[in-house]
Amino acid sequence: MSPNQENQPAEKIYLPRTSESETLKKIRHTASHVMAMAVQKLFPKAQVTIGPWIENGFYYDFDNPEPFSDKDLKSIKKEMIKIINRKLPVIREEVSREEATKRIEAIQEPYKLEILADIKEEPITIYHLGEEWWDLCAGPHVESTKDINPKALELESVAGAYWRGDETKAQLQRIYATAWETPEQLAEYKRRKEEALRRDHRKLGKELGLFIFADPVGPGLPLWTPKGTLLRTILEDFLKKEQLKRGYLPVVTPHIARVDLFKTSGHWQKYKEDMFPLMAEDEEAKALEQGFVLKPMNCPFHIQIYKSELRSYRELPMRLAEFGTVYRYEQSGELGGLTRVRGFTVDDSHLFVTPEQLDQEFLNVVDLILTVFRSLQLKNFKARLSFRDPASDKYIGSDEAWNKAEGAIRRAVQELGMDYFEGIGEAAFYGPKLDFIFSDALDREWQLGTVQVDYNLPERFDLEYVAEDGSRQRPVMIHRAPFGSLERLIGILIEEYAGDFPLWLAPVQIRLLPVGDLQLDFTKEVAAKMVGLGIRAEVDLSGDRLGKLIRNAEKDKIPVMAVVGAKEVEGNSLSIRTRASGELGVITVDEVVNKIQEAIANFSNF
Numbered sequence: 001m002s003p004n005q006e007n008q009p010a011e012k013i014y015l016p017r018t019s020e021s022e023t024l025k026k027i028r029h030t031a032s033h034v035m036a037m038a039v040q041k042l043f044p045k046a047q048v049t050i051g052p053w054i055e056n057g058f059y060y061d062f063d064n065p066e067p068f069s070d071k072d073l074k075s076i077k078k079e080m081i082k083i084i085n086r087k088l089p090v091i092r093e094e095v096s097r098e099e100a101t102k103r104i105e106a107i108q109e110p111y112k113l114e115i116l117a118d119i120k121e122e123p124i125t126i127y128h129l130g131e132e133w134w135d136l137c138a139g140p141h142v143e144s145t146k147d148i149n150p151k152a153l154e155l156e157s158v159a160g161a162y163w164r165g166d167e168t169k170a171q172l173q174r175i176y177a178t179a180w181e182t183p184e185q186l187a188e189y190k191r192r193k194e195e196a197l198r199r200d201h202r203k204l205g206k207e208l209g210l211f212i213f214a215d216p217v218g219p220g221l222p223l224w225t226p227k228g229t230l231l232r233t234i235l236e237d238f239l240k241k242e243q244l245k246r247g248y249l250p251v252v253t254p255h256i257a258r259v260d261l262f263k264t265s266g267h268w269q270k271y272k273e274d275m276f277p278l279m280a281e282d283e284e285a286k287a288l289e290q291g292f293v294l295k296p297m298n299c300p301f302h303i304q305i306y307k308s309e310l311r312s313y314r315e316l317p318m319r320l321a322e323f324g325t326v327y328r329y330e331q332s333g334e335l336g337g338l339t340r341v342r343g344f345t346v347d348d349s350h351l352f353v354t355p356e357q358l359d360q361e362f363l364n365v366v367d368l369i370l371t372v373f374r375s376l377q378l379k380n381f382k383a384r385l386s387f388r389d390p391a392s393d394k395y396i397g398s399d400e401a402w403n404k405a406e407g408a409i410r411r412a413v414q415e416l417g418m419d420y421f422e423g424i425g426e427a428a429f430y431g432p433k434l435d436f437i438f439s440d441a442l443d444r445e446w447q448l449g450t451v452q453v454d455y456n457l458p459e460r461f462d463l464e465y466v467a468e469d470g471s472r473q474r475p476v477m478i479h480r481a482p483f484g485s486l487e488r489l490i491g492i493l494i495e496e497y498a499g500d501f502p503l504w505l506a507p508v509q510i511r512l513l514p515v516g517d518l519q520l521d522f523t524k525e526v527a528a529k530m531v532g533l534g535i536r537a538e539v540d541l542s543g544d545r546l547g548k549l550i551r552n553a554e555k556d557k558i559p560v561m562a563v564v565g566a567k568e569v570e571g572n573s574l575s576i577r578t579r580a581s582g583e584l585g586v587i588t589v590d591e592v593v594n595k596i597q598e599a600i601a602n603f604s605n606f
Helices: 002-007 024-040 070-085 097-106 110-118 183-199 201-208 226-246 259-265 266-273 282-287 300-308 355-375 400-417 456-461 486-497 517-532 548-554 568-569 587-601
Strands: 059-063 090-095 123-128 133-136 153-162 169-180 257-259 292-294 318-327 343-353 380-389 420-424 433-441 446-453 475-482 510-514 537-539 558-565 573-577 583-588
Touching: 002 226, 024 059, 024 070, 024 169, 024 446, 070 097, 070 153, 090 097, 097 110, 097 123, 097 133, 110 133, 123 226, 123 568, 153 183, 183 201, 183 486, 201 486, 226 318, 226 355, 226 486, 257 259, 259 266, 259 292, 259 456, 282 583, 300 343, 300 475, 300 486, 343 400, 343 486, 355 400, 355 433, 355 446, 380 400, 380 446, 400 433, 400 446, 446 456, 446 486, 456 568, 475 517, 510 517, 510 548, 517 537, 517 568, 517 587, 548 558, 558 568, 568 573, 573 587
Parallel strands: 380 420, 510 537, 510 558
Antiparallel strands: 059 169, 090 123, 123 133, 153 169, 257 292, 318 343, 343 475, 380 433, 433 446, 446 475, 558 573, 573 583
16 A cells, blocks of 8 residues: 555545435334334333334334343344344335234234324335234335344443323333444444443533533523623624624513413414413312413513504515523423423524515524524535425415515525425415524534524414505514524534634633742733633633643633733743634734734634
8 A cells, every 4th residue: 555545544434314314214114113123022011102213223112021231132133133144035015904903913012003193105014024023014114134234233321201292191112223234333422422421411511610400490490600691692703793784683582471462372282282371369260271381482472562463564674583481391201401390491583574675684693693603613504494294284374475585485495596395384384484404424414504584474463564565454464584503503513523612702711820929910911801802711820830720721622722921921921722713822912912912803813
C-alpha cells in the first residue's frame, strides 16, 4: 500500500433506515419472527404480541412471567443463530378469519386474537418458519432464514412497554434488536451507538452543569441551572433580535385557560389524550367539562389578542411572537432527556395575513428559519411537506381550505428550489406544515423548524379584518417556530457539538487562569472589563496549579482560555489557548477583546 493510500480516510459506511431499504425491511421483519420463535422455545410460558421493524432494527413485545436478563438475551441470540443456520423456509399462507381464530385459540395466544380483531382485510395472511412456528403478519419477508446473516445480528436491550401503549393494560417486555445485511454495517452501527453515548446530552448536560431532572418535581420537567438558563437566554435573545428586525411583535400569554378556548380551537376534541387533565371546581363542573387546562399550544391565545380589536388590512400582516411554555401529557415511556418532555418552551409566532400576502410571508418565514440554521451551523437538513391523509378523520376543515394551504406550501418550496419530500399524514389536525428535518453527526433525524398554513382556526374563531373596499374578510394564519422547542433544540445542539458550543453560544466564552495570587487583581480587572463589554468571562479562583486549571477548562469545554502570568500582567496581555485552534500565543488585552467581539458578531470561532 502506498503512503497516499494509507493516509486516505476509510470510505464511510452507509446505514440505510429500514424505510429506505426493502431488503432491510424483509430481513428485520423476518428476524423479529426468528426472535419470537427463539424466545418461545427457551421460555414456553412467554406469549407473543407484536414485533414490527423500526428505523434502525426491530423489537418484539412479550408477556413473560419473569423479566428477561442480559444472560437471557445471550441465550436468545444463540437460539436465533441456530434457527437461522437451519435454513428454514419462510412460507406465506392465506386463511379465513374463522380458521385463523381456530388456530390461535388452539395455541392459547390471547394477544393474537386481539390483533386478529383489528385486521380488516381478508384473507388473513400467516407466515411460517418451516413447520414449527407461525405468526399473523402482512410481510414482507425473506425466502429463508439463511438470508439473515447471523454475524450482522445483535440483541440490544430490554424495556417495559404497555400493551397497546395503555397504562391500564398488561405490562410487557420489549426486546430491542437490530439486523443488517453485512457485519461491517453492524460494526458501524455499534460505533455510532458508542459515539451517541459519548455525545448523549443527558450525560453532557449534567457534566457541563446545564440542567437537571428531579423526582420531587416529576419526569419530563427539566430544571435549568444558571449556566443552562444563560444558554436558553442567549438563544432567545438571538431570535428575538432577528424577529424585531423582521417586524414581529412580542406578546406574553398565561399557562392555563378555560377548556372552552380549546374546544373552539378543536384541541380538546382532537388532542385531549395529549393534554393534562381538566382542573374543575367540583364534580358537576367536571361532568360538564367546565374548568381550566394547561395549554398544549399557544395559538388560541394569540388569536384572542388579534381578535381583541377589529383589524384593518393596513395592520396586516400582524406577526405575534412569544417564547411560550406549553404542556403535553407524554407517556412516561416516551420521555427522553430534553428531546421529549412534558413542559417545553416553543419559539412560537402566529402571523395573520391577507390571502394576497400569504405566499410572500411564507417565504419570509422560511428565510428566517434558514438564517437561524446558518447561525447555529446546522447544514444537513431537508424539507418535509407534511400533508393530511385524506382517508383519516383526525383533521378539521373543508377540502377547499386544505387544498389552498397545501398549494401555498408547495409553491413556496418550488420557488425556493428546495429539496423536499411529502409526508402524507404528518400534518397538524388544523393545517399542513413545512417541517425541517435535520440529520445530526450520527445521521439521526430530528424535526426542528416548522411552518404551518392554517385556514381553519380563523374560521373556527370567526376572525376578520376590514378589507380595502370596506368589506369584512377572513385572514389566513401562519404558525411558525424556527427552533421548534428550546428544550429539544438544546438537547440536539449539545449532541451535535458534543458539548463544544461555538463561541457566540457558549455560556462561558473565556476563562482567565491566573498563575498565582500576585496576578489575581489584574485578572479580575480584565474579566470585569470583558463582562462590561458583553463578553461572558470568568476567573478560575480555585488556586490550583496551571496544569490543572487548563485541564478543568478543557473538561468544561470553555472555548477560550487565557493564562495570566507575571509577563502578561507587565505587558497588559493574555496568553491565549483555544479549543478550536490550540495555542495562539501572547496577545494584548484590547486585541483579545476585539477578536472575541468580532467572532461573536460573525457567529465564528476566535
